[in-house]
Amino acid sequence: MSIAEKSAQLQRLAHAQGWRCARCGRSLGAGAQRAHRIPQSVWALKRYGAAVIHDDLNVAAVCGNSCNDAMSFGPAGGMREKELIAVIKKTLSDKRRKV
Numbered sequence: 001m002s003i004a005e006k007s008a009q010l011q012r013l014a015h016a017q018g019w020r021c022a023r024c025g026r027s028l029g030a031g032a033q034r035a036h037r038i039p040q041s042v043w044a045l046k047r048y049g050a051a052v053i054h055d056d057l058n059v060a061a062v063c064g065n066s067c068n069d070a071m072s073f074g075p076a077g078g079m080r081e082k083e084l085i086a087v088i089k090k091t092l093s094d095k096r097r098k099v
């Protein structure tokens with residue numbers, strides 16, 4: 001994902017969230033950043049692929065590092081990870097069908 005794509009995703013998510021942090025609800029300012037629920041770690045990218053890991057459904061706009069850390073499912077995401085992966089895969093396959 002390029003820097004321009006990351007920036008566009010942050011803008012898109014922030015807009016969709018009414019410019020509020022997805023975790024604490026504070027106004028998103030200059031420290032706003034993308035937070036991955038399933039982490040963008042080597043193991044996760046290998047297991048699910050970049051399209052899934054960087055999908056809007058796995059990413060939220062947050063106000064800073066502490067909210068970013070809190071959004072992460074971590075390496076043992078359990079059911080939350082399984083459910084989110086199922087939703088993202090369905091969304092991606094629906095998108096492909098429409099093209």
Ligand SMILES: [Zn+2]
Pocket residue numbers: 021022023024025026062063064067
């Ligand atoms: Zn926050």
